[in-house]
Amino acid sequence: MTDTVPESTRQTLERLYENPDDRLTSLFELGADDEQVDAQLTVFKALANEHRVRILDALRDGEMCACELQVVLDAPQSTVASHLRELKDAGIVRKRRQGKWTYYRIGDTAVLQLLDIAEVLDE
Amino acid sequence: MTDTVPESTRQTLERLYENPDDRLTSLFELGADDEQVDAQLTVFKALANEHRVRILDALRDGEMCACELQVVLDAPQSTVASHLRELKDAGIVRKRRQGKWTYYRIGDTAVLQLLDIAEVLDE
DNA sequence: CGCTCGAATCGATATTGTTCGGTTCGGGTC
DNA sequence: GACCCGAACCGAACAATATCGATTCGAGCG
Known part of the structure; x- marks a missing residue:
């Protein structure tokens, strides 16, 4: 799931946060459900x-x-x-x-x- | 103004209302303003x-x-x-x-x- | 200054939405 | 039944939006 993110974005997040993977996950979860x-x-x-x-x-x-x-x-x-x-x-x-x-x-x-x-x- | 209405519609309104012209006018006035x-x-x-x-x-x-x-x-x-x-x-x-x-x-x-x-x- | 990076803009292409004449449908009347 | 009329549907032409690679912009850094 989190591995579909472009490398450039991942790198950005690595600079922004201590735990980029956690942040990535929570960003994905922020997405509202489809219904x-x-x-x-x-x-x-x-x-x-x-x-x-x-x-x-x-x-x-x-x-x-x-x-x-x-x-x-x-x-x-x-x-x-x-x-x-x-x-x-x-x-x-x-x-x-x-x-x-x-x-x-x-x-x-x-x-x-x-x-x-x-x-x-x-x- | 009311003379731009297609004849067919005017005829319809004539059957629906006593005063088709009055109704036509009030219908036009129903239009919300552009802003x-x-x-x-x-x-x-x-x-x-x-x-x-x-x-x-x-x-x-x-x-x-x-x-x-x-x-x-x-x-x-x-x-x-x-x-x-x-x-x-x-x-x-x-x-x-x-x-x-x-x-x-x-x-x-x-x-x-x-x-x-x-x-x-x-x- | 030269470089990097995140964000904004450009522009060619793809996708989606709108318009409306022509036709069909369904109810009403004679 | 034949006919009329208002509304719904169809579909082709047209218009408006969306997509996204490439380029440019602007802030920070060495």
Whole structure:
């Protein structure tokens, strides 16, 4: 495991620490587990697009059908549909079918927290 | 403004609402302002990458120098450096130079909140 | 100064994400 | 059933990001 580290890095660590091998091991252990990272990535990737952020900002005060979101985004139907699908796949949004229309809503208030925190973050 | 909407969408809204023009206008006004969306996007794009998420997870309990992060990620120096630059540009991370080394740390506890919320979100 | 080393930048290439016309699907109406 | 309409899906063209070797930069040292 620790022997996959490039020699240059090992040498650096040898200068930095008394027990480079121990430090190497603890550095490896610092790595977050894959499931945790996967969950975080799923969410952040879904939020990392202007259209999708605008959809969520529009859904803050209630559900809307796909055709209305089309107006808010001012984008073609197929484009809006694919973004809605990504948001749904990421578990950020839920849909409800009523007759010919499909209504979308934010699935969890935690999403609103994410939007709020991100908005303020870079002061 | 409302006349840029495709005719098909207008027709849809005419069937959905009594005053399609009013609804159209309020839909447009639902659009979040650009500054707000920009701020949110900057943050989410910076977080939408596995390497960068792993860096932040590693920085949870204190600062680390670039060469140590290289070990945590098990990635080449230039790759790590470019990710650190993106995190810094997004205002998520701060750096501090000490001699030949550069130490990075999370710049705001709000970042930790984002990581925590995202991890739990998709239950 | 000349040298070493950690970090930053450059740039060509590879990978991933986005757009959107065309088509299909599913419900509703007559 | 035939038709209409909103939404979903497909896939090819295009755009944005990521990767990483090579080079440069900048601090420390002899």
